[in-house]
Amino acid sequence: xxxxxxxxxxxxxxxxxxxxxxxxxxxxxxxxxxxxxxxxxxxxxxxxxxxxxxxxxxxxxxxxxxxxxxxxxxxxxxxxxxxxxxxxxxxxxxx
Amino acid sequence: xxxxxxxxxxxxxxxxxxxxxxxxxxxxxxxxxxxxxxxxxxxxxxxxxxxxxxxxxxxxxxxxxxxxxxxxxxxxxxxxxxxxxxxxxxxxxxxxxxxxxxxxxxxxxxxxxxxxxxxxxxxxxxxxxxxxxxxxxxxxxxxxxxxxxxxxxxxxxxxxxxxxxxxxxxxxxxxxxxxxxxxxxxxxxxxxxxxxxxxxxxxxxxxxxxxxxxxxxxxxxxxxxxxxxxxxxxxxxxxxxxxxxxxxxxxxxx
Numbered sequence: 001x002x003x004x005x006x007x008x009x010x011x012x013x014x015x016x017x018x019x020x021x022x023x024x025x026x027x028x029x030x031x032x033x034x035x036x037x038x039x040x041x042x043x044x045x046x047x048x049x050x051x052x053x054x055x056x057x058x059x060x061x062x063x064x065x066x067x068x069x070x071x072x073x074x075x076x077x078x079x080x081x082x083x084x085x086x087x088x089x090x091x092x093x094x095x
Numbered sequence: 096x097x098x099x100x101x102x103x104x105x106x107x108x109x110x111x112x113x114x115x116x117x118x119x120x121x122x123x124x125x126x127x128x129x130x131x132x133x134x135x136x137x138x139x140x141x142x143x144x145x146x147x148x149x150x151x152x153x154x155x156x157x158x159x160x161x162x163x164x165x166x167x168x169x170x171x172x173x174x175x176x177x178x179x180x181x182x183x184x185x186x187x188x189x190x191x192x193x194x195x196x197x198x199x200x201x202x203x204x205x206x207x208x209x210x211x212x213x214x215x216x217x218x219x220x221x222x223x224x225x226x227x228x229x230x231x232x233x234x235x236x237x238x239x240x241x242x243x244x245x246x247x248x249x250x251x252x253x254x255x256x257x258x259x260x261x262x263x264x265x266x267x268x269x270x271x272x273x274x275x276x277x278x279x280x281x282x283x284x285x286x287x288x289x290x291x292x293x294x295x296x297x298x299x300x301x302x303x304x305x306x307x308x309x310x311x312x313x314x315x316x317x318x319x320x321x322x323x324x325x326x327x328x329x330x331x332x333x334x335x336x337x338x339x340x341x342x343x344x345x346x347x348x349x
Contacts, residue, residue, distance in 0.1 A: 034150040034349050036175035040244055042147045077200055078227055
């Protein structure tokens with residue numbers, strides 16, 4: 001079963017994170033993380049999306065680990081790694 | 096001794112060329128071939144620029160843009176969607192070697208935005224920097240700014256509203272919830288302002304550019320000397336316009 005989701009998460013007093021994902025049999029098939037935040041270097045967002053593909057949607061520990069590991073070497077402005085987790089959780093809860 | 100930076104005076108280009116010139120200078124600075132530069136420009140036709148991470152179809156009303164002859168371009172910087180009205184705003188870019196500015200990104204926003212703040216003060220406004228990346232006058236947003244860094248180079252560009260047409264802005268930018276559009280327009284009118292609104296009179300573009308030039312000179316303790324794009328920058332900008340910024344692949348990347 002395939003399920004397309006869109007979820008918007010507003011960082012309190014900050015930017016907007018919009019998640020677009022397709023979920024197949026409980027796993028992330030495709031995912032795009034969009035919004036008006038700042039991530040340096042910008043191109044690395046593709047890498048994050050790639051890492052999230054194939055992850056089971058209710059495996060919060062894994063998602064958290066991916067985010068922690070990814071943001072360690074990046075600069076995120078207007079949102080935090082925790083905001084990304086909340087945005088992803090919000091999106092995946094809809095699946 | 097006061098350092099000299101290059102000034103590229105107010106020019107008018109289309110959206111793709113404007114973004115291509117910024118990237119061309121940024122690339123040449125990475126190669127050590129271009130000087131620290133500040134440029135001012137306008138957009139003809141009027142255009143929407145979206146942030147690097149934004150979804151074009153989710154943020155922009157493509158159909159309305161076509162009808163109103165508004166171009167759409169994706170920036171290499173993050174941040175939000177901006178409507179650049181040909182008659183209503185001026186854009187600046189600062190493209191510089193990294194060591195000229197604070198390493199900390201938030202701090203460097205503050206330093207560069209201070210150039211705008213000082214410039215707007217010269218026009219008689221009472222502006223303030225509002226972190227992360229805005230400038231407000233009387234609590235209302237008048238300027239939004241965005242930054243990227245590549246190797247040893249920094250690019251920050253931003254918009255300064257001279258006259259604002261909120262209705263048109265809402266035609267070309269998408270609102271998440273159409274039902275609350277009227278309410279949103281009203282609230283944006285309460286949250287956004289322009290030089291014309293604040294001064295209660297018309298100001299011309301050259302006056303604004305001149306004030307901003309002086310603002311940047313003071314904020315960065317530099318002297319801006321009129322210069323031109325190099326042949327290499329021009330050639331690279333042409334190439335980036337055709338091969339990157341005006342392609343569907345880049346526009347619809349996200």
